[in-house]
Amino acid sequence: MDIFVQQLINGLTLGSIYGLIAIGYTMVFGIIGMVNFAHGDVFMVSAFIALICFLLLTTVLGITSIFLALAIVLVVAMFFTALTNWAIERVAYRPLRGSFRLAPMISAIGMSILLANFVQVSQGPRNKPVPPMIGDVIVLMERDGYQVTLAWKQVIIMVLTAALLGGFWYLVQKTSLGRAQRACEQDRKMAALLGINVDHTISLTFVIGAALAAVAGVMYLMYYGVVNFADGFVPGVKAFTAAVLGGIGSLPGAVLGGLLIGLIETFWSAYFSIEYKDVAAFSILAVTLIFLPQGLLGRPEVEKV
Amino acid sequence: MASSPASGSRLWETDPILTVEHLFMRFGGLVAVNDLSFNVGRGDITALIGPNGAGKTTVFNCITGFYKPSAGRLALAHRRAATPAEIDAATAIGERSLATGDAAVYLLERLPDYRVSGEAKVARTFQNIRLFTGMTVLENLMVAQHNALMRASGYSLRGLFGLPSWGRAARAATEKATFWLDKVGLLERADDPAGDLPYGAQRRLEIARAMCSDPILLCLDEPAAGLNPRESLELNTLLRSIRADHGTSILLIEHDMSVVMEISDHVVVLDYGTKISDGTPEAVKSDPRVIAAYLGVDEDAVEEAGAEIEEIVQTGAAS
Incomplete structure (x- = not known):
């Protein structure tokens, strides 16, 4: 029971991070039908931006309030990551629009390699640590010397994720921008004929996706305390798995998928073997694609006639 | 708001909102629209008709920015008709639009699709509904x-x-x-x-x-397709009210001749991508070329053709 509760907390934390990344995959897929393989690396870049910004703030500017520093880091990382993803879309995907379907996907794989290698060369190949922050924990239960703890970090991650998802849901469902975004998702050509600038809307999708990935990046850095140039790949593919599991193109599906993948991974590590946790997560991808290709909350594919 | 066109006033000549000149659209070797020129009158209901495959929807696609025409000019004039000199001036300076005083000319073939709706104020509907x-x-x-x-x-x-x-x-x-x-x-x-x-x-x-x-030109691709007679009648009322109450000019493609003859002020007939007739519904209805191309040739000719085919088949079988 204690282990179960502890793993539930850990899984939800991890799942929040996956969910935020998964939204970027699912939105881009929804609007241009492309799997943006560089998205995981955009997430990794955001963690590096956060790292650099955090070190600048604490060592150079000498900000001592950790919460103030984190808030600034969050805003800075969101801004620069969004800018990076905007530029990637502009340079690597937009010129290929209207080309054959595989072309932007291959371009995305290229961008993924480029980002990982750029960070490796410019930041070095080793793990980059940040000073540990917010180490306080709340002890929820204690029995036979085993404590079930909820770290403040985890509270921050879950609360921030929930708040962001709320704001994001409002943006997509209630605002004119969100309506234009959904219209482009359904029928880009028709949206253009109603005066919506489709290119701008697609750029906006990349910007929003990157901003959410940046939040995930900051929290990843805060949670694990280290980041490495190769850290984009595995979380990226797991978030992609989450998007597929939830039903690619579905925003609530991405969040649900993220949480499920996070839970599956942590429970697998706790009860079976920690070495095989990635195998478990990725098996989900194969099983979903074979038996439930539209995902949990996805719409069944209807061929446009 | 809209001037109610009295019979005989040919608004498409005196006050055109849209001037289509020498429009070509080629798909590889196929020429879907071949040197088409016509005007759409301000405040008119204009019908674009023709047999299946005549190129009507292609013309619509060119007007609304869905396709880039192979050649030709599509000038949309806001507020008042543009003089040929103004249209030429806009063409010459290489801009997409040219504002002169309170009026403006938009060269639709140069506008990206979202600006055709957003700035030039042309809206359209589809034959296969795209909601x-x-x-x-x-x-x-x-x-x-x-x-x-x-x-x-x-x-x-x-x-x-x-x-x-x-x-x-x-x-x-x-x-x-x-x-x-x-x-x-x-x-x-x-x-x-x-x-x-x-x-x-x-x-x-x-x-x-x-x-x-808020369009000034509304393009409707077969709005009466699949409607029952009562709905079709309601559609006529709706279109008339759009023209009368909102001053929107209407260009429509329609196969239902009762709708076309009932509500349009001006009819343009296409066949194989070229214009074969252009005028008032009455004039077009009695045009022999339209009858031949659109409504089919007369019965004697059909019988003659049938006999000829039979002959060819029989000689083919004999040899």
Whole structure:
């Protein structure tokens, strides 16, 4: 029971991070039908931006309030990551629009390699640590010397994720921008004929996706305390798995998928073997694609006639 | 607002809103539209007719920015007719549009698709309905007002924080959507998914959505297709009211001759991508070329052709 509760907390934390990344995959897929393989690396870049910004703030500017520093880091990382993803879309995907379907996907794989290698060369190949922050924990239960703890970090991650998802849901469902975004998702050509600038809307999708990935990046850095140039790949593919599991193109599906993948991974590590946790997560991808290709909350594919 | 055209006043000659000149559209070796020129009168209901495959929808696609024409000029004149000199001036300076005083000329073939609607104010509907089926009826009409709402929010996130100017614009947008829903009789279904509406209602909703973008030229691709006689009659009333109350010029493709002859002021007939007749419905109806191409040749000729085919088949079998 204690282990179960502890793993539930850990899984939800991890799942929040996956969910935020998964939204970027699912939105881009929804609007241009492309799997943006560089998205995981955009997430990794955001963690590096956060790292650099955090070190600048604490060592150079000498900000001592950790919460103030984190808030600034969050805003800075969101801004620069969004800018990076905007530029990637502009340079690597937009010129290929209207080309054959595989072309932007291959371009995305290229961008993924480029980002990982750029960070490796410019930041070095080793793990980059940040000073540990917010180490306080709340002890929820204690029995036979085993404590079930909820770290403040985890509270921050879950609360921030929930708040962001709320704001994001409002943006997509209630605002004119969100309506234009959904219209482009359904029928880009028709949206253009109603005066919506489709290119701008697609750029906006990349910007929003990157901003959410940046939040995930900051929290990843805060949670694990280290980041490495190769850290984009595995979380990226797991978030992609989450998007597929939830039903690619579905925003609530991405969040649900993220949480499920996070839970599956942590429970697998706790009860079976920690070495095989990635195998478990990725098996989900194969099983979903074979038996439930539209995902949990996805719409069944209807061929446009 | 709109001048009611008395019979005999040929607005497409005296006050054209759209001037199509030497329009060509080629798909590889196929010439879908071949050197087509015609005018659309301001405040007129203009019908573009012709047999299947005559190139009518292709012309629509060129006008609304769906296709880039292979060659030709499509000049849309806001407020008053543009003189040939003004159109030539706009063409010569290489701009997409040219404003002169209160009037403006838009060269549609140069505009990207979203600006044809957003700036030149041309809206269209489709033969196979293209609603956003996953959105509600009301949302479909709100999407069409995206530009107005974005302008009010200063193209920024200000709208999200509910500035008063944006609030007013949002209310105005909802009001306009409500007006059109009421007009097409779909007010009670505002919050239903658009895809759940019956066919005839979807057609009306598509027209309402097009009107929500404040067009000065409304292009309708077979608006009466699949409608029953009563719905068809309602459509006539709706189109007349759009023209009379909102001053919107209408260009429509239609196969239902009762609709065409009943409501149009001006008819342009296409066959194999070229214009074969152009004039008032009465003039077009009695044009022998139209009768031959559109309504088919007379019965004797059909019988003759049948006999000839039989002969060829028999000689073919004998040899």
